[in-house]
Amino acid sequence: MNDNRGSFSSRLGFILAAAGSAVGLGNIWRFPYLAGQNGGAAFLFIYLLCIFLLCFPVMVGEIAIGRAAGSDAMGSYSKLGNKRWGYLGLFGILAGIFILSFYNVVAGWAFGYFLEISFGDLLNESDFGAFFGNYVNDISDNLFFSLGFMIITAVIVSRGIQKGVEAANKIMMPALYFILLALIIYSLTLPNAMAGVEFYLIPDLSEITAQTIFDGLKQAFFSLSLGMGALITYGSYVNKNQNIVSSAAIISVADTSVAFFAGLMVFPLVFSQNMSPTEGPALVFMVLPQIFHDMGPILGRVVGGGFFLLLCFAALTSTISLLEVPTTYLVDQKKIKRTTVVWSLALLIFIVGLPSMVSQGMVPALNKLSFYRDRDFLTFIADMCDITLTVGGCLMCIFIAYKWKIHNMDHELSIGNDGYMKSFLRKYLHFTISYVCPLLLGVLSILIILEKFIGLENIW
Numbered sequence: 295m296n297d298n299r300g301s302f303s304s305r306l307g308f309i310l311a312a313a314g315s316a317v318g319l320g321n322i323w324r325f326p327y328l329a330g331q332n333g334g335a336a337f338l339f340i341y342l343l344c345i346f347l348l349c350f351p352v353m354v355g356e357i358a359i360g361r362a363a364g365s366d367a368m369g370s371y372s373k374l375g376n377k378r379w380g381y382l383g384l385f386g387i388l389a390g391i392f393i394l395s396f397y398n399v400v401a402g403w404a405f406g407y408f409l410e411i412s413f414g415d416l417l418n419e420s421d422f423g424a425f426f427g428n429y430v431n432d433i434s435d436n437l438f439f440s441l442g443f444m445i446i447t448a449v450i451v452s453r454g455i456q457k458g459v460e461a462a463n464k465i466m467m468p469a470l471y472f473i474l475l476a477l478i479i480y481s482l483t484l485p486n487a488m489a490g491v492e493f494y495l496i497p498d499l500s501e502i503t504a505q506t507i508f509d510g511l512k513q514a515f516f517s518l519s520l521g522m523g524a525l526i527t528y529g530s531y532v533n534k535n536q537n538i539v540s541s542a543a544i545i546s547v548a549d550t551s552v553a554f555f556a557g558l559m560v561f562p563l564v565f566s567q568n569m570s571p572t573e574g575p576a577l578v579f580m581v582l583p584q585i586f587h588d589m590g591p592i593l594g595r596v597v598g599g600g601f602f603l604l605l606c607f608a609a610l611t612s613t614i615s616l617l618e619v620p621t622t623y624l625v626d627q628k629k630i631k632r633t634t635v636v637w638s639l640a641l642l643i644f645i646v647g648l649p650s651m652v653s654q655g656m657v658p659a660l661n662k663l664s665f666y667r668d669r670d671f672l673t674f675i676a677d678m679c680d681i682t683l684t685v686g687g688c689l690m691c692i693f694i695a696y697k698w699k700i701h702n703m704d705h706e707l708s709i710g711n712d713g714y715m716k717s718f719l720r721k722y723l724h725f726t727i728s729y730v731c732p733l734l735l736g737v738l739s740i741l742i743i744l745e746k747f748i749g750l751e752n753i754w
């Protein structure tokens with residue numbers, strides 16, 4: 295490994311950073327609305343199944359590749375495979391750039407809402423649906439807040455792995471759990487909260503449709519930051535004495551628990567106000583502010599401000615990892631100075647995000663893409679990235695099983711884990727990585743592409 299690259303200072307540092315990458319808008323913004331649209335508990339059930347069967351093995355594989363090669367996503371595939379496989383890493387790096395481009399726009403909304411609820415008078419509005427509609431179309435607010443968010447991300451990443459990425463996650467991750475727990479306790483004490491808990495926890499398996507499975511799988515991959523090399527990159531900074539399998543288990547549990555708890559906070563809130571959980575992407579931006587408004591001026595500011603601060607922390611720990619992936623690539627492969635790379639990438643990605651920013655109504659042509667069933671550009675980019683992640687995960691498993699070879703992964707996983715070679719988990723990982731993941735991820739990825747472009751109703 296190249297000694298100048300730096301590394302995480304401890305196991306905890308790595309786990310917090312990787313969990314920080316995983317915990318993000320996906321958990322607190324996207325998970326509750328997808329669960330709301332897909333029958334609540336039925337979605338939770340499918341989601342957990344995907345994590346256990348498909349995501350955990352992919353996560354272990356990604357970290358093993360990164361640590362074995364000690365390089366960025368492209369460098370790792372090239373080193374353990376060949377130059378052609380390196381393009382898979384490059385494909386992931388590009389996907390990360392596009393994810394960050396739209397993710398930063400949504401993070402900017404959360405940042406703006408945090409500031410305007412805590413210190414402005416957003417909660418005095420009378421129609422939060424209309425407010426959100428105007429908000430996403432206000433170019434100056436959008437430019438200001440999403441640029442601000444990108445600058446904060448760049449400042450942290452430019453400080454390097456230990457002083458930047460690890461240090462920021464060590465502060466923000468515990469803070470995030472603390473705010474989340476406080477909000478859950480509060481929301482569970484509201485009248486009618488138990489109806490929300492029931493909707494969320496008691497599955498009606500008849501609610502499971504093909505859409506539930508597609509959404510559950512996409513969400514699980516996105517939420518665990520899999521399939522695009524983020525964990526190859528972070529894995530490349532992990533010391534050899536660490537137990538990868540148990541770290542991956544802790545990261546998966548940490549991420550899944552935040553998504554689970556976010557649902558446990560959001561549904562009681564929504565049901566306590568007799569609102570609908572099926573609002574979609576607008577759920578946290580339109581429905582929740584109404585609830586905070588109804589709490590009265592002071593409590594609303596505290597609880598609402600706390601919620602959007604939580605969303606900002608979650609988003610920031612993820613944008614850091616998204617920027618770190620291409621940064622590590624350029625520093626490792628092109629030997630450019632980290633600060634130069636970070637600031638150039640931040641500017642470039644901000645510019646790439648502009649079409650997503652103006653696609654919510656400001657530019658009508660981007661608001662309704664005719665080739666994409668009249669959906670907007672931000673949704674288009676987000677959907678394409680989802681597909682890239684499941685395809686990337688599928689190809690990564692094929693790479694491990696049939697190119698790098700599974701015994702090499704075994705060797706990497708046994709370093710820092712004495713009992714691994716004789717464990718049942720080893721057999722489980724062999725079976726899932728060699729057969730289950732390539733097959734299921736391959737088939738599901740194709741179905742997801744068809745669903746996106748021609749619609750589910752036209753597939754069957």
Ligand code: PFF
Nearest residue numbers: 316318319320516517519524
């Ligand atoms: N896992 C993040 C979330 O749930 O919001 C999103 C994400 C971050 C995806 C980093 C991919 C990635 F590399």
